[in-house]
Amino acid sequence: MGVEQHKDLLGSIGVDVERHAKMMGAGLEAYKAQFLGQPNRPKGMAYFDWFMSEIQGQRIAEINQLRAEKKPAVGTFCIFVPEEIVIGAGGACYGLCGGSNATIADAETELPRNICPLIKSAHGFKLQRTCAYTQSSDFIYGETTCEAKKKAWEILAKHHPVHVMNIPHMKREKDLKMWTEEIKEFKEHIEAVTEKKLSLNEMKEGVRKVNAKRSALQRLDRLRGMNPDIMPISGKDALFITQIGFMDDIERYTQKVNELCDELEERVKNQESVFPKDTPRLMVLGTPFAPPNWKLHTAVETTGGCVINEESCIGHRYFKDNVDIEDAQSDDELYARLMTRYAKIDCACFTPNTGRIDKIVQMYKERQADGVIYYTLSFCHTYNVESHLVLEAMQKEGIPCLVIESDYSPEDAGQIKTRVEAFLESITFKKKAQAFASK
Numbered sequence: 001m002g003v004e005q006h007k008d009l010l011g012s013i014g015v016d017v018e019r020h021a022k023m024m025g026a027g028l029e030a031y032k033a034q035f036l037g038q039p040n041r042p043k044g045m046a047y048f049d050w051f052m053s054e055i056q057g058q059r060i061a062e063i064n065q066l067r068a069e070k071k072p073a074v075g076t077f078c079i080f081v082p083e084e085i086v087i088g089a090g091g092a093c094y095g096l097c098g099g100s101n102a103t104i105a106d107a108e109t110e111l112p113r114n115i116c117p118l119i120k121s122a123h124g125f126k127l128q129r130t131c132a133y134t135q136s137s138d139f140i141y142g143e144t145t146c147e148a149k150k151k152a153w154e155i156l157a158k159h160h161p162v163h164v165m166n167i168p169h170m171k172r173e174k175d176l177k178m179w180t181e182e183i184k185e186f187k188e189h190i191e192a193v194t195e196k197k198l199s200l201n202e203m204k205e206g207v208r209k210v211n212a213k214r215s216a217l218q219r220l221d222r223l224r225g226m227n228p229d230i231m232p233i234s235g236k237d238a239l240f241i242t243q244i245g246f247m248d249d250i251e252r253y254t255q256k257v258n259e260l261c262d263e264l265e266e267r268v269k270n271q272e273s274v275f276p277k278d279t280p281r282l283m284v285l286g287t288p289f290a291p292p293n294w295k296l297h298t299a300v301e302t303t304g305g306c307v308i309n310e311e312s313c314i315g316h317r318y319f320k321d322n323v324d325i326e327d328a329q330s331d332d333e334l335y336a337r338l339m340t341r342y343a344k345i346d347c348a349c350f351t352p353n354t355g356r357i358d359k360i361v362q363m364y365k366e367r368q369a370d371g372v373i374y375y376t377l378s379f380c381h382t383y384n385v386e387s388h389l390v391l392e393a394m395q396k397e398g399i400p401c402l403v404i405e406s407d408y409s410p411e412d413a414g415q416i417k418t419r420v421e422a423f424l425e426s427i428t429f430k431k432k433a434q435a436f437a438s439k
């Protein structure tokens with residue numbers, strides 16, 4: 001199967017079929033080159049490899065089948081969008097393409113050059129009509145997290161229906177009250193698509209499914225990062241699984257992640273690691289890694305390190321908290337529970353955001369990591385500025401830290417690799433010195 005077999009469908013939703021096929025071909029080649037040659041991959045990765053081959057094929061057919069049944073299809077760029085409501089309505093809520101360099105030149109015909117590559121890439125996908133997820137969306141749900149995104153929605157709305165959710169930048173009571181109203185309004189947008197009221201029980205069912213998905217990812221996170229001597233899966237594979245979670249059918253995905261975790265549990269029991277025992281174990285902090293942005297993980301894991309966690313929205317920040325709904329008796333109560341959960345997201349768009357720093361230190365200690373890489377996309381002011389406070393805290397705790405600012409172009413891949421290599425060498429030296437001193 002794959003894109004070729006779904007040409008008619010792709011054409012019918014406005015995809016530029018020829019350009020899309022070329023781009024998918026290049027994406028699959030990059031995936032094969034960077035993923036399939038990794039040694040001793042878990043067998044459970046076969047499903048995620050298959051999904052990659054159908055990422056813009058069968059999955060798009062599934063989403064359009066839902067639309068034919070009047071179920072909502074909502075594209076997003078942020079983990080603040082309450083997907084529980086879309087899932088409760090039987091629909092699909094997914095992340096849109098925004099991790100490729102190939103669409104940036106087109107985007108720069110409408111957007112300034114000096115804004116974050118994620119926003120430009122996503123905008124370019126729409127202009128090129130090369131993201132089948134965008135083309136399948138009833139609407140795109142934007143948010144007011146950062147300045148560039150907030151203004152880019154106004155331009156994107158010329159090309160596709162866009163709703164914008166007002167996310168406050170502080171977490172005072174009055175801000176949270178407004179936020180709860182925004183969640184309610186989101187539900188009303190979904191009801192407008194389905195032309196049907198969404199019941200409390202349906203919303204609760206949506207929450208249960210999303211909770212199960214997040215729990216599966218929490219399990220994967222523990223298995224990959226909490227055993228200092230055993231890394232049963234590479235960081236790059238774990239990142240890819242998390243990336244796919246923003247596109248796949250929720251129940252199938254949850255089942256496949258749990259099946260993979262069963263296998264990883266066996267590996268941990270049998271002391272089967274994909275990296276040698278003393279491999280430096282790094283956490284990556286910062287902005288999201290939209291596929292196919294695998295540059296940093298590839299650099300780390302081809303120079304003798306491994307990534308054991310992403311403190312990122314395509315990572316821990318997405319799955320760390322579930323929604324508590326068990327005794328929620330009314331729609332209003334459910335909105336409040338959703339808001340409570342979503343307000344725990346420690347995105348750098350908030351001020352103050354000290355909880356993020358505490359969480360990083362806690363995660364670092366729990367995982368007995370060896371260092372962190374603070375990663376920001378170029379021109380992401382919130383994460384870039386916040387890095388000052390994070391670095392200060394890292395220094396205070398004696399945590400080795402490397403800062404990398406990058407975009408989607410392949411040009412700096414060599415330079416990143418060299419810097420990561422030097423960082424890993426310094427960590428290895430420090431570990432050896434510590435071991436020697438303790439003798």
Ligand code: BJ8
Nearest residue numbers: 078079116145146287313347380
């Ligand atoms: S909750 S991190 S997904 S806003 S990287 S577009 S912030 S300039 S992606 Fe984000 Fe939601 Fe926050 Fe997460 Fe702007 Fe920065 Fe670009 Fe960003």
